Amino acid sequence: TGQYLGDMRLNYAASAPDLRLCDLRGAEVLRGPQGTLYGAGSLGGIIRIVPNVPNLGETSASVSAGLSATQHGDPGGDIAGTVNLPIIAEKLALRIVGYGVQEGGYIDDLERAKDDQLLTKDDVNRVRTYGGRAALRIAPGEAWTIDLTGVYQRIDSDDAQYARRDLGALKRASAVAQPYSSDYLLLNARIERQWDSLRLVSSTGYVRHILSESFDATQRIGNPALFRQRNHVDILSTENRLVRNLDNGLGWILGFSYLESTSELRRSLASYGMPGMLPPIIPGVPMLGQ
Secondary structure, eight states: OEEEETTEEOOSSSOOOOOOOOSEEEEEEEESOOHHHHOTTOTTEEEEEEEOOOOTTOOEEEEEEEEEOOTTSOOEEEEEEEEEEEEETTTEEEEEEEEEEEEOOOOEESTGGGTTTOSOBOOOOOEEEEEEEEEEEEEEETTEEEEEEEEEEEEEESSOSOOOGGGOTTEEOOSSOOOEEEEEEEEEEEEEEEETTEEEEEEEEEEEEEEEEEEEOOOSSSSOEEEEEEEEEEEEEEEEEEEEEOTTSOEEEEEEEEEEEEEEEEEEEEESSOTTSSOOSSTTOOEEEO
């Protein structure tokens, strides 16, 4: 399923960035397949998140905050703020959004608690998210609109989000912590030109997404082991379309798109003890001692 923020693609053949839904005008869902209009990567359909754009004629600001209680876990909370600043009336405006979220953990680890001489290591799967969005709108003429947008978001999870039913409710036994992080950056330039019933839209941008994952690779006999995986994804895309709506309810669209996605994957396996005691757990990935 393809995901868009406005007219910019968020992902391709990689995990979704899971952006926080702050300061939005709405969302659109198109059932798949959508390859005719959106190309490869849209077999399951399209989800388009529509953000609020900078207002050229009005200064405004808003703040929201919340608290949450998690059963069997820690409390959490969130805060978000939005500022809209017209710099040149009806010509240039800036809109900035910032947010932070903490989700309380609710899973207890029995195995790692032994190292700290505790009965349980409580609420290990806390998640913290922070980020923001900045948009600059330029209107050089009545028929022209230029939008420059930047998005950044960071997600950090202290531990994995799973439990084992055989150990009791919301419990597991892991030899090592399994943290996760997602570092997401998006830059986009969108240009729109209107001629009566004819409209040109051009959207070009860049995405950098770094995913870091860890998995407990401890065997039944052996030292604690941790498998790490880091996926660095770069996406360069441009989508351009010329649309005309006719008086009889019909219309036509002429479009061109280009997308280049590269992924660099790094993997490592570490044993927390003496190396070389066991054969490699994963073929082709050497065992390192720590």
